Amino acid sequence: MIIKKINHWKSYISKLLYILTKRQKMLLVGLVVLAFISSILQTLGVYMISPLVSAMTDSDVFLSNSIIKRIAENSGTNDVRQLFGIICTLVALIYVIKEIVSVFQLWYAAKYGAKVQKELSEGVIRKYMYREYDFFTSYGTANIIRDVTNDTNAVYVILTCLSSLITEAITTLMIIIYIVVADVKMSIVVCLLAMICVFIMYRFFKNIMKRSGEEARVRYAENRKVLLESVEGIKEIQVMKKQNFFLQRYSETYQKTQAPQIKQSVATSAPTYVIEGIFVVGIMLYIGISASVDKSFFSKLPMLASLLVGAIRLLPSVGRISNNLNNINYYLPGLNNIFDVIEKQSRFTKNGLEDKIDSRNALPFNEKLELKNICWKYENSDKKVIDNLDLEVVRGQSIGIIGKSGAGKSTLADIILQLHIPQSGTIVLDGANIMDYPYEYSRVIGYVPQSIYLIDGSIRENVAFGIDENEVDDDKIWNVLKKAQLDNFVSDSENGLDTIIGERGVKFSGGQRQRLAIARALYREPQILILDEATSALDNETEKAFMQEIEHLYGQITMIIIAHRLSTVRNCDKVYEIIEGKAIEKNKEQIF
Ligand SMILES: Nc1ncnc2c1ncn2[C@@H]1O[C@H](COP(=O)(O)OP(=O)(O)OP(=O)(O)O)[C@@H](O)[C@H]1O
Ligand SMILES: [Mg+2]
Missing domain, CATH: 3.40.50.300 (P-loop containing nucleotide triphosphate hydrolases)
Structure with a gap:
């Protein structure tokens, strides 16, 4: 089953790579690199904050922290206040760099996205304009408009979801490594919780998302068709006073486009709460049980507090991983269609003559x-x-x-x-x-x-x-x-x-x-x-x-x-x- 799933994903990725031009792929690599840097900085921030949290409860724990030890060695001071100051400055610095990288990443992603969207849309209309004339009479204007606008947008959304997926996966991995170093048992608990959450949410919403995504495409085209007919046929409509008939059809088809959209919207937001619930219950259970069986538990409390910071930081990442996976499923039908369009060469483009x-x-x-x-x-x-x-x-x-x-x-x-x-x-x-x-x-x-x-x-x-x-x-x-x-x-x-x-x-x-x-x-x-x-x-x-x-x-x-x-x-x-x-x-x- 897992192999089948991996093959599915492989086929989606290869479709995506087929659709993208060489230049677009290069830009995508840039996006992933930026995502990587930003998630490293993110985790570094969490690493650095942890000694701060422990210092608030116990200065001995603060001094025994490996990061603090290293800073103490390098700066030649053992004074808690000074070290505290240094670490505060470092955290601030890391966050400033991280925010700068994040803003740059945002700008880059927006620019890259806009470029990809324009080029894709252009590519699809180009393919269509060189297709045989009979295709137009049978396929219909509404479908063509849908493919050129909606479906190319779907590919763009999948790209942003993938890049976000990579960022969040790296962040999650880093934080889990951080927890492993400090507390193996806790890391196993957190890791299991994260996997269970993502798996449940993915399984639960997978088919709903795919079906909704396909339905949304069909409904969108239906609604566009009614809109086109209402505008193009306005002369006859006015002569026969059939405005209400067309308005009614517009309203009906519009409503039908919304049902899958509502499902998508719920399916991309609900998991965050469910995951939060599972996480909090799981960690509380772990801490509660540890406290009752482990006699030295309370001496470990300061360290646990800093671990909790990491675990809590994981929550939004795990939530976003799940949302992105669900969203990708929703937009897959659009990607499949664009792949078909781009792959299908028209009889003229086959000769490479179009220009x-x-x-x-x-x-x-x-x-x-x-x-x-x-x-x-x-x-x-x-x-x-x-x-x-x-x-x-x-x-x-x-x-x-x-x-x-x-x-x-x-x-x-x-x-x-x-x-x-x-x-x-x-x-x-x-x-x-x-x-x-x-x-x-x-x-x-x-x-x-x-x-x-x-x-x-x-x-x-x-x-x-x-x-x-x-x-x-x-x-x-x-x-x-x-x-x-x-x-x-x-x-x-x-x-x-x-x-x-x-x-x-x-x-x-x-x-x-x-x-x-x-x-x-x-x-x-x-x-x-x-x-x-x-x-x-x-x-x-x-x-x-x-x-x-x-x-x-x-x-x-x-x-x-x-x-x-x-x-x-x-x-x-x-x-x-x-x-x-x-x-x-x-x-x-x-x-x-
Ligand atoms: N896109 C189409 N799909 C299916 N049948 C079609 C299509 N276009 C035309 N036809 C059919 O082909 C036949 C010939 O149509 P055509 O438009 O060539 O007739 P015509 O001789 O030009 O008529 P007119 O003098 O009315 O313009 C008609 O019976 C018509 O129903
Ligand atoms: Mg004729």
């Missing part, structure tokens, strides 16, 4: 983009949305894609965009399999999605998406705004390109948002532009003007235009309809 995106050139595109035998079905669904689809897009051509709602047009666009990796089939650009060149390929493609995502920033920031403000070319922005039929609107706005568009673009109309998304796609100067219902929110006239602009690009940009309105694809070179997962070429004369 080099911007330095990569676009794949050459002179001939054609070919989709061969593509099959795709969503997870948790048996139906193949795309079933053995073949499609060829020749450079400079424009392809229209039509089909019923739910036929799989957007899914096809997502596949061409590499958001979905097909279960079978290949996509080849001028002979190069795009799977092998995800970044180079992404530079070829521009995309205007069916539902547009705008950031709460200026028009400039939204068009030059993900580009540093001082690297943005304003002339180019005006140029693409003109193509997207948005230049008049922007130049009429008071703040021009600096006009703020509000969260998700609420200050813009649907059509304006769509045109902004078009401008964004064009800003990247793509060679292939995929428009997924990109003009569906525009009135006929604006759409017509936009399509005319786009037609200027025919021949330069290759276009894949997904549309409901046949008029949108009227001028395309080829029109395909998605039927039962396949792209069927339409005879244009027949449909128009």
